Amino acid sequence: MSKEDTLNSSVQYIKSVGPKRAEAFNKIGIKTIRDLLFYFPSRHVDRTNILTALKAYGYVLNGYDGEFTIIGQVTDKDSRRFGRREIFKVNFRDQSGFFECVWFQGVKFFINVFNRGDIFAISGKPTVSKYGNLQFAHPEFDRISEDESQSFLNTGKIIPIYRIPKELRTTNIGDFSLRRIINNAVENYLDKLEETLPNHIIKDNELQNIKDAVRNYHFPNSKENLIEAKRRFIFEELFFLEILVALRKKNIKSKLGGHSLKINTSLVKDFLKTLPFELTKAQLKVLSEIKNDMMVESPMNRLLQGDVGSGKTIVALIAMLIAVDNGFQAALMAPTEILADQHAKNISNYMKLLKQVNSQKEVKISLLIGGQKKSLRDKNLEDIELKESDIIIGTHALFEEKVKFSKLGLVIIDEQHRFGVLQRSRLHEKGNAPDIIVMSATPIPRTLTMTVYGDLDLSIIDEMPLNRKPVKTILRGEEKLPDIFKFIRDKSEEGLQSFIVYPLVEESEKLELKAALTYYEMLKATYLKDLKVGLVHGRMSWNEKEETMQLFRKKEFDVLVATTVIEVGIDIPDANIILINDAHRFGLSQLHQLRGRVGRGGKQAYCILVTSEDIAKRSEKANKNLEFLSPAEIEKHKAAIRLQSMVKYNDGFKIAEIDLKLRGPGDIFGLKQSGFPEFKHADIITDSKLILQAKEEAFKLIGDDPELKLPSNQTIKKNLLDYYPDNLKYANIA
Ligand code: ADP
Ligand code: MG
Numbered sequence: 001m002s003k004e005d006t007l008n009s010s011v012q013y014i015k016s017v018g019p020k021r022a023e024a025f026n027k028i029g030i031k032t033i034r035d036l037l038f039y040f041p042s043r044h045v046d047r048t049n050i051l052t053a054l055k056a057y058g059y060v061l062n063g064y065d066g067e068f069t070i071i072g073q074v075t076d077k078d079s080r081r082f083g084r085r086e087i088f089k090v091n092f093r094d095q096s097g098f099f100e101c102v103w104f105q106g107v108k109f110f111i112n113v114f115n116r117g118d119i120f121a122i123s124g125k126p127t128v129s130k131y132g133n134l135q136f137a138h139p140e141f142d143r144i145s146e147d148e149s150q151s152f153l154n155t156g157k158i159i160p161i162y163r164i165p166k167e168l169r170t171t172n173i174g175d176f177s178l179r180r181i182i183n184n185a186v187e188n189y190l191d192k193l194e195e196t197l198p199n200h201i202i203k204d205n206e207l208q209n210i211k212d213a214v215r216n217y218h219f220p221n222s223k224e225n226l227i228e229a230k231r232r233f234i235f236e237e238l239f240f241l242e243i244l245v246a247l248r249k250k251n252i253k254s255k256l257g258g259h260s261l262k263i264n265t266s267l268v269k270d271f272l273k274t275l276p277f278e279l280t281k282a283q284l285k286v287l288s289e290i291k292n293d294m295m296v297e298s299p300m301n302r303l304l305q306g307d308v309g310s311g312k313t314i315v316a317l318i319a320m321l322i323a324v325d326n327g328f329q330a331a332l333m334a335p336t337e338i339l340a341d342q343h344a345k346n347i348s349n350y351m352k353l354l355k356q357v358n359s360q361k362e363v364k365i366s367l368l369i370g371g372q373k374k375s376l377r378d379k380n381l382e383d384i385e386l387k388e389s390d391i392i393i394g395t396h397a398l399f400e401e402k403v404k405f406s407k408l409g410l411v412i413i414d415e416q417h418r419f420g421v422l423q424r425s426r427l428h429e430k431g432n433a434p435d436i437i438v439m440s441a442t443p444i445p446r447t448l449t450m451t452v453y454g455d456l457d458l459s460i461i462d463e464m465p466l467n468r469k470p471v472k473t474i475l476r477g478e479e480k481l482p483d484i485f486k487f488i489r490d491k492s493e494e495g496l497q498s499f500i501v502y503p504l505v506e507e508s509e510k511l512e513l514k515a516a517l518t519y520y521e522m523l524k525a526t527y528l529k530d531l532k533v534g535l536v537h538g539r540m541s542w543n544e545k546e547e548t549m550q551l552f553r554k555k556e557f558d559v560l561v562a563t564t565v566i567e568v569g570i571d572i573p574d575a576n577i578i579l580i581n582d583a584h585r586f587g588l589s590q591l592h593q594l595r596g597r598v599g600r601g602g603k604q605a606y607c608i609l610v611t612s613e614d615i616a617k618r619s620e621k622a623n624k625n626l627e628f629l630s631p632a633e634i635e636k637h638k639a640a641i642r643l644q645s646m647v648k649y650n651d652g653f654k655i656a657e658i659d660l661k662l663r664g665p666g667d668i669f670g671l672k673q674s675g676f677p678e679f680k681h682a683d684i685i686t687d688s689k690l691i692l693q694a695k696e697e698a699f700k701l702i703g704d705d706p707e708l709k710l711p712s713n714q715t716i717k718k719n720l721l722d723y724y725p726d727n728l729k730y731a732n733i734a
Pocket of ligand 1: 467
């Protein structure tokens, strides 16, 4: 048998396992000896602390409640019945005094373990019994024999604690026996484990080799060794992830197809003349990055980030005009129909202005969304296929089979941070490897742009148009609502419009509609009776919604009552107040998006967050720096912290960072859909340094050896094929 074969054989062959336990292990996914070696403890306890009975007694009396170990000899044992319960007690002594251990379960087993005269190391958190004795209940223990060579598994060390699912428990595997089984595996088979990282990577990053790391992860001889063992596995996981990212990126770039465009076209020059404002420096910068990509043959694959209102749309439009003037079609995909419609209207208006300056080329726009008349939709589809349309705008339906682009050169995905890597890859296959820009107003933390979004090049608009004043954000308890409505009335006399948002509370459509209507009727009858109030909610069809929006834009309404349908992208320059009811129910990035609906003109805008009195008060208290809060405090005050963060910060990147902290790694947007493996060891928040380090190593390695041909990289290739076959779909190694 070769080395590999041995590790791949059944756990059954490990001492004290056998067929029955092997079956139990199989049920929890541990089939081979290798699997068992990689069944790492969920935590460790430090049992390096050995005390005498007398010292320990003193500690406990003084209120110390940590773990320690005492080594003692059995003086006698005794089991008693109390009704149906049986209690087993063993008395011990050492040179300084005495102590006792009690068991309430598994008594039959323990009675045979402890015999007069035997020496044991007992570990746990003792208490003082009602008779004043130092007592351990259900402690961990090691029998200590005369034989010096026997190593203690449970004593004098940092001890691993494993998760023991019920499948194992039913075959009588407990802490003690599992530790022994794994120790057997480590002692007898670790030697056969082959290194999974190339030597130069291990050396350069000062990592433990795989054998040391596995051993230390289970049975470390110091805290430092344990930390280093973990670091190796975190690094390894991130390194392979980044190798996959680098391969994917390389693969997209080297795809056949793609096209090189002329970038300084007359259409674009003329368009810039029609703009009523100057582009910001940041807009110009990202535009030049985009142009560079369009100039070269390999397809663009770029993430354009910019806070809400930073002016991404214009940048996207200019890129589309470049494509159009080069004879290509450009597609713009919006997350909602209403937003697609808004884009179509805006862009059509811009194109009308453009036509006045440049009459030679008419840019034709098609809108493709659900709820359109069939005849219109069919005509649009035909236009697209015959290349009557230059710019095609729509929702994700744009990329259905039915839509046949005639010459698609550029795809822009707006506000779509949930659009996974797999879907993006599908886009690359549409048309002849079109350029792709993904736009996101929800700033994506750096750790994610290095992982989930790592195959994209990054452009950031990090500056707002000059005429913007930061939105003033205010947090109020519900009891202040009458004052707030008065504020809205006063401001409407100055011509300011307001959104009033309330959260979806009802499950059923009917009830939701009723809640919306009731709220709307109440406001019209009471606080806002002298104002013109509109209503938009999720149960309306998109053209009803759009009609209402148009009326609001034309100032037919002073106030628009809305559910979160207004969350994304809606652009109404004169709306300057947004009142968000029950603000504690919203997520942080959602609140930031909502706030982004106001303050788009030059006037001072307000975001008023309304919540219960209680949360408003607590939120004041949470007004410390987040860094100083413990995870437990964060968990307890999440809603209050979200609200306070909104009050304190206008910067979307800061907000996104806090959001990530609050939501934790379990709920990372995009990670699940990304087609990348899930993390077992790494934590996307706390391991950002290692992410960067692993990324640099991986990209350098793939840059030097894109097809993993070098002998020194064969370990990597083998591991990718063995352990990440599903993730290699978009990589290209033979
Ligand atoms: P977002 O990045 O959120 O998509 P938009 O592209 O919708 O932002 O832009 C928000 C508003 O700012 C629009 O009304 C747009 O016309 C305007 N705008 C964009 N760029 C500038 C600029 N350089 N100067 C002034 N206003 C701008
Ligand atoms: Mg936008």
